Amino acid sequence: xxxxxxxVLVCSAFIAFVESTxxxxxxxxxxxxGWSSSLSRAELTITGMRLLAASKKIVIAADNFGKFKxxxxxxxxxxxxxxxxxxxxxxxxxNLFRPWVTGFAQIALWVTVALTAVSGLxxxxxxxxxxxxxx
Numbered sequence: 001x002x003x004x005x006x007x008v009l010v011c012s013a014f015i016a017f018v019e020s021t022x023x024x025x026x027x028x029x030x031x032x033x034g035w036s037s038s039l040s041r042a043e044l045t046i047t048g049m050r051l052l053a054a055s056k057k058i059v060i061a062a063d064n065f066g067k068f069k070x071x072x073x074x075x076x077x078x079x080x081x082x083x084x085x086x087x088x089x090x091x092x093x094x095n096l097f098r099p100w101v102t103g104f105a106q107i108a109l110w111v112t113v114a115l116t117a118v119s120g121l122x123x124x125x126x127x128x129x130x131x132x133x134x135x
Contacts, residue, residue: 013077014040042116042117049123058130063123065119072112073116075108080105082101083102
């Protein structure tokens with residue numbers, strides 16, 4: 001898959017979660033909008049950096065930490081989609097899966113936020129000469 005297409009899909013999913021409230025209905029507006037928009041902005045920032053590097057004929061390969069972060073983002077997106085879909089399940093399935101699926105999605109979400117922040121900082125630090133040369 002094209003790395004840019006990968007980022008667009010991940011950003012699209014996190015932007016779509018801005019209005020989704022099944023994970024934490026008590027904090028409908030602040031909780032989801034905060035982390036979701038932050039993850040989207042971080043991904044778009046790194047994509048912008050990659051495009052800037054490409055315009056300078058510099059290829060920046062993804063490192064293992066970034067790949068791990070992307071896999072965890074996808075796991076989180078799936079967990080959040082399952083959590084949102086749980087309202088449509090039959091009651092016995094809701095009783096069986098909802099307690100641990102919701103908890104897993106919440107943990108995965110915050111781990112993803114941390115991994116995205118750390119990965120972005122590492123990426124910016126390692127490639128600082130690309131954007132500092134234009135300053």
